[in-house]
Amino acid sequence: MKLLVILLFSGLITACRGNSSYSLPPKLLLVSFDGFRADYLQNYDFPHLQNFIKEGVLVEHVKNVFITKTFPNHYSIVTGLYEESHGIVANSMYDVITGKHFSDMNYKDPFWWNEAVPIWVTNQLQENRSSAAAMWPGTDIPIRNTTPSYFMNYNSSVSFEERLNNITTWLSNSSPPVTFATLYWEEPDASGHKYGPEDKDNMRRVLKEIDDLIGDLVHKLKMLGLWENLNVIITSDHGMTQCSKDRLINLDLCINRSDYTLIDLTPVAAILPKINKTEVYNKLKNCSSHMNVYLKEDIPARFYYQHNDRIQPVVLVADEGWTIVLNKSSSKLGDHGYDNSLPSMHPFLAAHGPAFHKGYKHNTINNVDIYPMMCHILGLKPHPNNGTFGHTKCLLVDQWCIKLPEAIGIVIGALLVLTILTCLMIITQNRLSAPQPFSRLQLQDDDDPLID
Ligand SMILES: *[C@@H]1O[C@H](CO)[C@@H](O)[C@H](O)[C@H]1NC(C)=O
Ligand SMILES: *[C@@H]1O[C@H](CO)[C@@H](O)[C@H](O)[C@H]1NC(C)=O
Ligand SMILES: *[C@@H]1O[C@H](CO)[C@@H](O)[C@H](O)[C@H]1NC(C)=O
Ligand SMILES: *[C@@H]1O[C@H](CO)[C@@H](O)[C@H](O)[C@H]1NC(C)=O
Ligand SMILES: *[C@@H]1O[C@H](CO)[C@@H](O)[C@H](O)[C@H]1NC(C)=O
Ligand SMILES: *[C@@H]1O[C@H](CO)[C@@H](O)[C@H](O)[C@H]1NC(C)=O
Ligand SMILES: *[C@@H]1O[C@H](CO)[C@@H](O)[C@H](O)[C@H]1NC(C)=O
Ligand SMILES: *[C@@H]1O[C@H](CO)[C@@H](O)[C@H](O)[C@H]1NC(C)=O
Ligand SMILES: *[C@@H]1O[C@H](CO)[C@@H](O)[C@H](O)[C@H]1NC(C)=O
Ligand SMILES: [Zn+2]
Secondary structure (H helix, E strand, O other): OHHHHHHHHHHHHHHHHOOOHHHOOOEEEEEEEOOOEOOHHHHOOOHHHHHHHHOOEEEEEEEOOOOOOHHHHHHHHHHOOOHHHHOOOOOOEEEOOOOEEEEOOEOOOHHHOOOOOOHHHHHHOOOOOEEEEEOOOOOOOOEOOEOOOEEOOOOOOOOHHHHHHHHHHHHHOOOOOEEEEEEEEOOOHHHHHHHOOOOHHHHHHHHHHHHHHHHHHHHHHHHOOOOOOEEEEEEOOOOOEEOOOOOEEEHHHOOOHHHEEEEEOOOEEEEEEOOOHHHHHHHHHOOOOOEEEEEHHHOOHHHOOOOOOOOOOEEEEEOOOOEEEOOOOOOOOEEOOOOOOOHHHOEOEEEEOOOEOOOEEEEEEEHHHHHHHHHHHHOOOOOOOOOOHHHHHHHEOOOOOOOHHHHHHHHHHHHHHHHHHHHHHHHHHHHHOOOOOHHHHHHHHHOOHHHO
């Protein structure tokens, strides 16, 4: 009965919406606040973000990919691929075959990005659709010869307000319409590195500023009439953990600098040996009890971090909170990049809009699951990827998914029905079998000599 009513109502609603929103293509805005550790949400106040979540969905932990750095994880979110498969395996890379270098100052060669196809490119190849970007890593580069129709060259000095103004202008009046847009902001990552996540006073101030920016975002979307029909995802690339100048691993104490080329340093060091690889490995493997040392071929399978030429022959992974250095002097108070199974490395995800449920909380997804979900929302055919669409079904209004309370309800309901049925059967059987002619037979069965 209840089901029938729900079906009737949803039918009516669909019929009413038939003309307006249904004829418009779905739109999605993907926002990243760099280095937004998942448990900031529990430990600090976010009035604007909590309002956003109240009317939408929250995924409390997003398991990101190893190494838990900025460029690699932003590319996994928009491709659904592990780092070994999309080719952005670090913020600093070296390609032995071509001799090319990649760094946050020198990232514009499409060579590095072309091993994958990000969602803004796929979206753009659809007829009558375009993409727009406000500084998401990779969006200012012609990947597969395609940039978003509207984008900004990366410049960290451009204010959030200007990024927001321009992206919302593109979302509201462009032809063909912008259906996929991204927005990137450098905080709270920069402050997390500077102060460390345990500096509550500074982090409280910085995170309040982030919450105010989210308030500005929602306000702006409402003013422009975009709020009701736009799907908005707010997420991040990684978390942050506390470091200390008392937790340093000094490679200079273990190996001569002329024995290797250092491609990336901390907390995951990429080592290209200049001498015998085994010798380099042997010098490093006992260097510190707070660091794992791997030959490339022995990197644990759970990292999905092996099958790419850009991963160097020797890889060092520091324990949480430890910093690899060459010089004792340098150290940050906060860092990320560590093992992706550490909760401190995980970001969160919140989403709001017609594609999402209202007021639903979910425990965890992988960041590679975001890509197939976004493709579904936009009606795009996803490229082969490492995500699982099923992991995100509970977040979406158009998907059937059994949530835990419902599952418990269904099980209890089924047990009740079974119990009642059993009782009824016993009662009716008792009535039918009043003279009990079988009880003797049963007794005889029990006396079967074979059982002895
Ligand atoms: C759809 O729009 C057309 C023209 O705007 C209108 O005539 C028609 O009644 C609308 N149908 C519904 C179901 O709203
Ligand atoms: C693209 O837009 C044009 C003009 O608005 C329209 O005639 C055409 O049918 C659209 N194509 C698709 C595939 O929606
Ligand atoms: C934002 O838009 C304004 C107005 O069109 C333009 O002048 C400005 O250059 C844009 N900012 C960026 C960073 O692209
Ligand atoms: C970066 O943005 C700032 C602030 O808008 C501007 O003054 C500066 O010229 C920009 N730099 C480049 C290289 O465009
Ligand atoms: C490091 O190696 C270079 C070249 O082999 C050598 O000259 C230097 O003395 C070595 N330094 C140390 C500290 O072993
Ligand atoms: C590297 O060193 C190991 C042991 O030190 C040795 O067995 C191996 O043959 C060497 N490899 C090369 C290519 O020299
Ligand atoms: C290095 O580690 C190995 C295995 O853990 C151990 O057997 C060896 O004694 C260590 N050597 C030094 C110099 O610490
Ligand atoms: C080591 O530290 C000194 C002083 O801080 C600095 O000048 C030098 O560049 C550092 N060397 C390396 C290889 O980082
Ligand atoms: C990830 O996806 C890519 C593309 O489908 C595939 O080539 C790769 O084998 C996948 N990785 C794993 C570990 O399944
Ligand atoms: Zn980052």
